[in-house]
Amino acid sequence: MPTMNIIEAVRSALQTQMRADPRVVVLGEDVGKFGGVFRATSGLYDEFGADRVIDTPLAEAGIVGTAIGMALYGLRPVPEIQFGDFIYPAFDQIVNELAKFRYRSGGQYPCPVVIRTPVGGGIRGGHYHSQSPEALFIHTPGLKVVAPSNPYDAKGLLLAAMRQNDPVLFMEPKRIYRASRGDVPAGDYTVELGQAAIVRPGSQVTVVAWSGMVEIAEKAAALAEQAGISVEVIDLRTLLPFDIDALIASAQKTGRVVIVHEAPRTCGFGAELIASIQERAMAHLEAPIFRVTGFDTPFPYSLEHEYLPNPDRVMTAIRQTLEW
Amino acid sequence: MPTMNIIEAVRSALQTQMRADPRVVVLGEDVGKFGGVFRATSGLYDEFGADRVIDTPLAEAGIVGTAIGMALYGLRPVPEIQFGDFIYPAFDQIVNELAKFRYRSGGQYPCPVVIRTPVGGGIRGGHYHSQSPEALFIHTPGLKVVAPSNPYDAKGLLLAAMRQNDPVLFMEPKRIYRASRGDVPAGDYTVELGQAAIVRPGSQVTVVAWSGMVEIAEKAAALAEQAGISVEVIDLRTLLPFDIDALIASAQKTGRVVIVHEAPRTCGFGAELIASIQERAMAHLEAPIFRVTGFDTPFPYSLEHEYLPNPDRVMTAIRQTLEW
Amino acid sequence: MVAVPASERDVRRVLDDDGKPLPGARVPSIPDATLARMFEVMLRTRILTRVAHEVRLGAHLAAMGEEATQLAVAPLGAEDWVFPGACDHGAWLWRGYTIQQFVDQTLGNADDPSKGRQAPAHHAARWLNLVSISSPAGTQLPQAVGAAHAARKLARDDVMMTLFGEAATSTGEFHVGMNFAAVWKAPCVFVCRNSGWAGGAQAVQTAARTIAAKAIGYGMPGVRVDGNDALAVWQVASEAIARARAGDGPTLIEALTHVVFRVPDPPEGNSWLEMIPTILEFREDPSPKDPLHRLRGYLRHLGLWSERWETELAERCFDEITRAVAAAERKPAPATATLFDDVYEHMPWHLREQRAYLEAQHAPGSSPLQK
Amino acid sequence: MVAVPASERDVRRVLDDDGKPLPGARVPSIPDATLARMFEVMLRTRILTRVAHEVRLGAHLAAMGEEATQLAVAPLGAEDWVFPGACDHGAWLWRGYTIQQFVDQTLGNADDPSKGRQAPAHHAARWLNLVSISSPAGTQLPQAVGAAHAARKLARDDVMMTLFGEAATSTGEFHVGMNFAAVWKAPCVFVCRNSGWAGGAQAVQTAARTIAAKAIGYGMPGVRVDGNDALAVWQVASEAIARARAGDGPTLIEALTHVVFRVPDPPEGNSWLEMIPTILEFREDPSPKDPLHRLRGYLRHLGLWSERWETELAERCFDEITRAVAAAERKPAPATATLFDDVYEHMPWHLREQRAYLEAQHAPGSSPLQK
């Protein structure tokens, strides 16, 4: 089986699906000849031509707005937004249009658009190349939100996303775009949306993470092991709809849960997970559910490593929940 | 003391502050001669003229973007967005610009803009005249979010918002714009930001609400009283930063909490309140914290009263937390 | 290659104020039956808009007077798509959306093709290639462009048309839609109804002398047309559609319309059935710009019109509305459980859970007070 | 009243390729000292941009060649405000932002006027009326318009200027900014650097023949200028500033620039101090469009230039950069606790709590493993 990094896995998914389904088109700023700012679409222009790998002017509202029209008409567009931080000019098209088309038309107009965008910090990108805006979209009924943490899932989830009929926001962890490598089948496979993965089984504390934070959670779990603590790490993979069964099963088993995310704490997705878990598993909880998150500041530049959750902080929270 | 409804109270706050501070200007679609779609600015044009009550073309990004420039230069703009549902074209200006100006410039460029917008459903407005998007802005560091539930608070909070130096999203409960009436001082006063109000003291269950849902919470509390249950109702008033002390004090007293909001449940602000309360008051909680919220669908039309939280549903949750 | 009118006064007209062809005007050759149908749809649109206005449902008054402009869709084929604005009722009626469907949507009952999901005037008809409407101004423009580009990518020769008011030209969506269309040479026709009226007020939207001039900045032809002149609208729309279909790219049409009835807002609580008879007298626009007056004149000129024919059309329309409203009011609201349908293709767990909760709340004896 | 160039070829020039005044050109009268300072700032901008590029910090290569265009700010007064794009370093240097401040910001150390909050090239200097830069393209346009409108409301005669690349004209923000400016007749000058280059690629941004033509759609004058000709830029900017100051409203300036150095991206990990000496040889642009070459020619023509003077300027600049980098590298990063400052004027409880948490995490002996 070939080894790929996340960029290669994404590209392989796009290529696989473009070969399988002539309705799939890719569009965005510089996705064509240039191959995309992170090279995720490199090679696609040569293989599929300008008709299916479409450069656009600089306008995210135009990218998503036209993708909606393409989907209504029968294509399967996969727009790229260069950075998650630049998705806001398209916010109205995503939240008021894309997410609501099926519902508002009584099911007449499904709108299968898969928006790909890199998210997360740690690349010295400052405010505008580092944000993790998942919570905004998880709060938007009608969207699905997917956030892989590794190459295998990136390819399998992207293929699954492109084959179902609802709009998806597909967030890619840019800090580990190249650093995360693993075995990825060259051919076709999917990873079902809505299913979490237990990336490390354990018995005493559950740590829930996604995207770039799964790696941090795993490192913390390894630290914990050295300290004799057995930690279960759940990679949520799909954030909306999220895998409530996996969460509840683990919470009931361990009774102690820590959530890790990069986005600011207040009203982040961690809050929803806490709310959902305590509603259903309160009787099993031995301690409050703690969060290790980005702080409630704009994403900083010089102090980004002070800002970002790290294994030490997760370990502190693990201890806190055990000592509570 | 005169009696006012919420529209009149908002207008009175604007007029009071425009008289007190020549830097205050109002801008938006039809806020001038026409007096605003809900008449909140009616009369201001006649009193303060076109220089301070400024009609704009139809473009929310322009309204907020120019308001930012006005604030940087030294004015105190109070833009109106006709409906909260139409705020998304300005999302980038709010989230990436307004909220970050002070921080990104190292404190050099404060940006005191108070954005007023009506929110909430129940007026047969369908998807685009009913939304409650507070969670999106509470998740945005750098903003403050205020959501009054009655005329007295509307005027006092708006005056306070216009006198501090951070950007504020001021959300007005449109369903009860006219229905909610009360005594409001004609003159000057403020209601401090960040302070909740206990609108009904009680001992057995805490119900937390804001904006149009405070009325529902109070009705539920009245129902509960008939059933012999003592409910404390907290009107949060400021959603960011929210009054954690008031919440924790009440949760510790009652041990049982219900949160009510109109916005969709998943990743709504209710989740944050649950997360924050259980982190700090877990030992006092006798039951999970339940939510009574809008559903995770786009805001509907024909079935809006099925969608909206009502006193019965709150009462069910109150019972549930007591019986848990 | 970019054509724009030389001056503000360069406005395409075919008919004079009374519907006679202007001297020297090229008159489009439209079959008699089509002309008659245009008049009928314009009349029905007028009546429907007015009645809906009087009961405060689903139409702003501003749309009255725009009936000829809405028929910019008339020269399209059935395979072509339309992305309408919020009050282009004529476009719907022209394409075969029925008065019953109109009323069912307005009342949001179980027979509404959109299942009661949206506020009045926000129709959707996939079977007619009429795209679901939203309220935020201008959002349909880039969508129409995307569909147009898709048609070309799929080697079909369908054309997309989108309609919008002049205030929508102030939005960012107008800009990105126009720009993408021109860069992609998308087969898309942009129809701006310029009434000088935006919502409840007459806000200044632009300092440009014309809306059509905006086309220049995109490298797209822009044309101005008298929006009260159904033949002129037909003509410029036909030309733009032909250009688009031939692969020559998009066109911006600025149709000058006017606001017909300066009547006050009706009181709340008017009922459909009461209002219908009282509307008859308002049918006529007092201004010489009335698009119905002009087309009537032209039909008369061709010998296609009679008083009696129009009276019959109007009466049939009132009759249809009366029957539609009576039927619609007997129809139930959509079932409560349908609240959760169509958010996704397949209902995820959290919506199933919420549906179960709602059903339990509505179950008899479920009131928490009775426990 | 709307003036736009008659054709693409209608581009304002004052100097020929070698810096001699073109026959018949009106030459703006600029004091000798100002001309010398313009050359100095352009040279320093070139060097700084190039060095920063070689160490992969804070500049894209695309900005090299745009030095004369960035000096569109030169005719402004100190009270006027500038809303720059992301790589208008010349505008900063012209107004008095120092190389030390530039380097401190680039490295994000404790002396950065913005406290290390933003990525390189995202400066802010309130004391110079230079507004904080963000990355999202075009957002500064409506902001500049708002400030301009505010100046008029406050009866001050300050003018706002905003700079941006041609790709930014594709954004919705460009549209709403231009439109509000024209409707309000705001004293705002829009300077578009049209390099045909957007980020790493040459995407087609528009089908219009010129960017200046976009002004027509807003009812605003648009002018084209050779962006490599510092005198022509000065001239059109002066005219636009004068118009704005006189209350005659905004202007769109399209400055045609070009991308100077087609050198490959440098490897990661180049260090400032190593790179500085090796840059000297790249100072010159091989193309006849080089704005430095042209202004040098003009200065020589006036007897204001000598080889030695320029060498001294360049050496002084390298020297300053060297010292600034050496000093900057010795400066500490901003203190950890400052992470939480300036989110709000007064720190709310949740940020105080988070700051305390972070300080506890960083306290000696706080590692969770040691417990």
Ligand SMILES: Cc1ncc(C[n+]2csc(CCOP(=O)(O)OP(=O)(O)O)c2C)c(N)n1
């Ligand atoms: C983005 C957005 N902001 C505000 C509104 C509120 N609004 C509804 S209609 C209207 C005026 C529209 O005028 P125009 O585009 O000329 O259309 P017309 O009413 O003339 O058909 C406004 C501002 C809206 N629909 N969308």
Ligand SMILES: Cc1ncc(C[n+]2csc(CCOP(=O)(O)OP(=O)(O)O)c2C)c(N)n1
């Ligand atoms: C809204 C937005 N989307 C995407 C980007 C990513 N991006 C950075 S620079 C750039 C190209 C900008 O080109 P241009 O405006 O011509 O400026 P230049 O680089 O030539 O100065 C892009 C697309 C951005 N900055 N903002």
Ligand SMILES: [Mg+2]
């Ligand atoms: Mg209009």
Ligand SMILES: [Mg+2]
């Ligand atoms: Mg450029």
